[in-house]
Amino acid sequence: MIVQPPLAEIAGILEQSPDYRVLRRLVPRSDFTPSDGQSTKTAVLLDVETTGLDPARDEIIELGMVKFTYLPDGRIGRVIDTFSCFNQPSIAIPAEITALTGITDAMVEGHSLDEARINEFASDAVVVIAHNAGFDRKFMERYAALFTLKAWACSVSEVEWRGHGFEGSRLSYLLMKAGLFHEAHRAVDDCLALLEILAITLPRLDRTVLSVLLERARRRTIRIWAEQSPFELKDALKRRGYRWSDGADGRPRSWYIDVDEPAQAAEIEYLQRTIYQADADIRTQTLTAFDRFSARI
Numbered sequence: 001m002i003v004q005p006p007l008a009e010i011a012g013i014l015e016q017s018p019d020y021r022v023l024r025r026l027v028p029r030s031d032f033t034p035s036d037g038q039s040t041k042t043a044v045l046l047d048v049e050t051t052g053l054d055p056a057r058d059e060i061i062e063l064g065m066v067k068f069t070y071l072p073d074g075r076i077g078r079v080i081d082t083f084s085c086f087n088q089p090s091i092a093i094p095a096e097i098t099a100l101t102g103i104t105d106a107m108v109e110g111h112s113l114d115e116a117r118i119n120e121f122a123s124d125a126v127v128v129i130a131h132n133a134g135f136d137r138k139f140m141e142r143y144a145a146l147f148t149l150k151a152w153a154c155s156v157s158e159v160e161w162r163g164h165g166f167e168g169s170r171l172s173y174l175l176m177k178a179g180l181f182h183e184a185h186r187a188v189d190d191c192l193a194l195l196e197i198l199a200i201t202l203p204r205l206d207r208t209v210l211s212v213l214l215e216r217a218r219r220r221t222i223r224i225w226a227e228q229s230p231f232e233l234k235d236a237l238k239r240r241g242y243r244w245s246d247g248a249d250g251r252p253r254s255w256y257i258d259v260d261e262p263a264q265a266a267e268i269e270y271l272q273r274t275i276y277q278a279d280a281d282i283r284t285q286t287l288t289a290f291d292r293f294s295a296r297i
Contacts, residue, residue, distance in 0.1 A: 064187025074211020
């Protein structure tokens with residue numbers, strides 16, 4: 001009779017070989033780093049599932065939040081609480097959204113987002129973190145005014161993943177690089193998965209992802225608009241990192257770029273010399289974590 005070794009032992013053997021990679025199912029945990037008397041701050045991870053991509057017209061069908069503490073050096077302390085709630089939209093959930101999320105009309109029927117409960121949960125957070133804050137913040141500001149006042153950080157755009165040895169920023173890919181997987185596409189499950197990513201120590205810096213993210217989010221950035229730029233130079237703007245705003249959301253119909261505050265003068269000089277070839281008046285906006293990613297900008 002052949003006796004098979006325990007699966008954990010097999011996984012350990014495979015991990016010692018460069019020819020195999022072992023992925024372990026994510027098991028959510030509550031405790032990460034003891035505070036040992038250090039002061040901590042509170043943050044909230046947030047994720048929404050929606051009927052579509054338009055924050056002005058589409059609706060939230062599920063909200064998930066995870067509240068946790070973190071230490072001054074950016075290490076995660078512990079999970080304080082979780083929040084999960086469905087919301088019945090005014091229309092039937094599109095079939096493609098149900099296929100993606102697993103959320104059906106029957107699951108959300110009779111449910112709604114209670115702003116008072118949401119505020120009570122998130123009111124003590126000093127920062128709200130989302131894995132695509134440009135999407136989640138715009139939706140949340142419609143449902144709870146509290147989120148217009150909070151500082152936000154985006155774990156997609158405010159971490160230079162490629163510079164840290166990652167080839168992408170999708171949550172499932174980042175989990176895989178951390179040796180984990182999860183099969184859920186539910187809001188609170190994705191928040192718990194993101195928490196594990198934020199707890200990773202980046203070997204080149206010996207700092208957590210959360211530490212790097214918060215440092216980036218604290219910076220002031222300048223949005224520079226290349227209004228009425230020559231059409232034939234649009235490819236040059238795209239290569240430089242400019243994005244297009246079609247004006248549908250009330251913003252200028254124009255190319256624009258966000259740069260760190262010290263780079264503002266050089267970027268304006270580039271536009272004046274290369275794009276306009278004149279001393280043009282350039283529209284700029286100063287952004288901080290309190291208004292970045294907001295529908296108000």
